[in-house]
């Protein structure tokens with residue numbers, strides 16, 4: 158079966174988008190997603206995004222967005238892909254995700270997304286045992302220092318956020334995998350390392366199931382929320398990632414608004430049987 162795809166990205170966090178809203182595709186399994194995501198033998202992407210009709214669990218949603226990391230794991234949320242979906246869809250939409258229904262609105266060369274309300278309870282993250290998620294009494298050493306007292310936030314998917322002097326001085330490719338797979342995080346975790354300067358955030362992210370990416374939209378949301386809670390920055394805040402900047406707005410008790418760019422890179426098609 159010949160299947161069309163659209164290759165898109167948000168700040169260099171790239172996606173293969175499969176649109177099954179008006180056509181039927183065979184089941185996308187973890188191994189199929191990982192094969193398509195492979196940068197040498199597949200199309201190549203950080204995440205595979207599958208659009209389908211909304212399920213009965215999300216009555217108000219216009220359609221459903223499923224997210225697979227490049228390792229094949231299916232996850233709850235993807236901020237940068239949400240903006241790409243807005244661009245692909247072309248108008249405002251309520252989008253069902255495993256992390257909750259989000260609202261996307263195309264804007265200029267990107268989108269504004271209401272990502273929903275963050276959650277802070279230890280078992281919402283989830284953590285393996287109870288602790289204060291605003292300043293966790295844990296730390297991880299690395300060659301050159303120790304990262305300690307992170308915050309944990311669930312913004313549809315789980316994030317741990319470390320505030321450090323210089324986000325670019327942390328060897329994230331070395332320390333990221335250890336933290337991602339630490340027993341404290343039973344569903345693994347996305348690892349954010351951020352620094353604060355002139356009221357803005359500089360952020361690098363080791364993504365669960367993918368590794369270092371040029372940008373992580375949910376990471377920017379989680380980091381902005383954690384920084385606002387700690388009084389380090391005020392809403393709205395600019396978050397600088399390796400691939401560019403996002404604007405995140407959040408008030409205590411409210412939902413998170415993310416604004417930023419998204420782009421189509423190219424379209425193509427592939428033989429399903431080559432990857433199944």
Ligand SMILES: N[C@@H](CCC[C@H](N)C(=O)O)C(=O)O
Nearest residue numbers: 235236237314365373374375
């Ligand atoms: N790149 C994404 C996040 C993708 C999912 C994440 N790796 C997870 O496992 O939760 C974003 O822009 O938010």
